[in-house]
Amino acid sequence: MLQDSKVVVALDYADEASALNFVDKINPSQCRLKVGKEMFTLFGPEFVRKLVARDFDVFLDLKFHDIPNTVAKAVAAAAELGVWMVNVHACGGKRMMEAAKAALVPYGDKAPILIAVTVLTSMEQEDLAQMGVNITPAEQVIRLAKLTKESGLDGVVCSSQEASMLKESLGKSFQLITPGIRPAGSAAGDQRRIMTPVEAVAAGSDYLVIGRPITQAESPMQVLTEINESLVS
Numbered sequence: 374m375l376q377d378s379k380v381v382v383a384l385d386y387a388d389e390a391s392a393l394n395f396v397d398k399i400n401p402s403q404c405r406l407k408v409g410k411e412m413f414t415l416f417g418p419e420f421v422r423k424l425v426a427r428d429f430d431v432f433l434d435l436k437f438h439d440i441p442n443t444v445a446k447a448v449a450a451a452a453e454l455g456v457w458m459v460n461v462h463a464c465g466g467k468r469m470m471e472a473a474k475a476a477l478v479p480y481g482d483k484a485p486i487l488i489a490v491t492v493l494t495s496m497e498q499e500d501l502a503q504m505g506v507n508i509t510p511a512e513q514v515i516r517l518a519k520l521t522k523e524s525g526l527d528g529v530v531c532s533s534q535e536a537s538m539l540k541e542s543l544g545k546s547f548q549l550i551t552p553g554i555r556p557a558g559s560a561a562g563d564q565r566r567i568m569t570p571v572e573a574v575a576a577g578s579d580y581l582v583i584g585r586p587i588t589q590a591e592s593p594m595q596v597l598t599e600i601n602e603s604l605v606s
């Protein structure tokens with residue numbers, strides 16, 4: 374399916390009917406879809422299969438973080454579902470990420486894009502300090518992004534605030550997937566390192582993960598359309 378939009382809508386709904394109500398009104402050229410821990414735990418792989426069957430590119434966002442063998446098996450299971458993208462936590466380390474990448478080799482061209490989460494966009498310096506990480510979020514992001522690239526993965530999840538720095542040091546083809554996107558005027562909620570869609574693309578984001586500003590809007594379709602239009606003009 375030809376995909377034009379850089380928007381990945383985070384389908385963080387507590388019920389399947391609401392999610393499908395939204396999905397049934399859009400087509401795969403308007404956005405990709407992200408299934409995360411909430412909907413996967415509630416509705417499992419069958420929900421993912423429904424979206425794949427509707428021809429959507431699906432980002433399975435389960436942020437695997439475990440011993441290398443377990444993560445490799447989980448990533449292969451994601452590939453079996455036919456998802457477009459899957460992620461692990463870079464904090465799982467190089468051996469874990471290499472095992473995940475190796476598990477996708479048998480899938481060839483059909484393997485999902487494999488990316489690693491660096492520092493969650495809900496975190497700021499104080500959160501890192503509480504975990505004994507006494508460097509800035511940007512420094513920790515670059516450290517983990519370099520490790521991710523050395524491990525052979527395709528890109529990272531980071532904040533758009535780190536995008537230009539990462540493109541410069543890791544190259545254009547290293548994919549940057551950025552949540553923490555807030556159109557002007559929408560509530561930040563629990564996100565901390567945020568940018569607007571236009572700013573994020575200008576900074577070098579390849580894909581923008583956007584949840585609540587779209588899904589909790591009075592008219593989700595209208596917000597999605599406005600964001601897409603703002604990115605082409």
Ligand SMILES: O=C(O)c1cc(=O)[nH]c(=O)n1[C@@H]1O[C@H](COP(=O)(O)O)[C@@H](O)[C@H]1O
Pocket residue numbers: 383385409434436460490492493494495530531552553554562564582583584585586
């Ligand atoms: O991996 C992710 O998608 C992710 C990483 C990260 O650092 N921050 C982050 O917000 N996310 C996800 O992106 C989505 C953001 O949703 P909103 O804050 O509602 O736009 C959520 O589904 C998060 O789970």
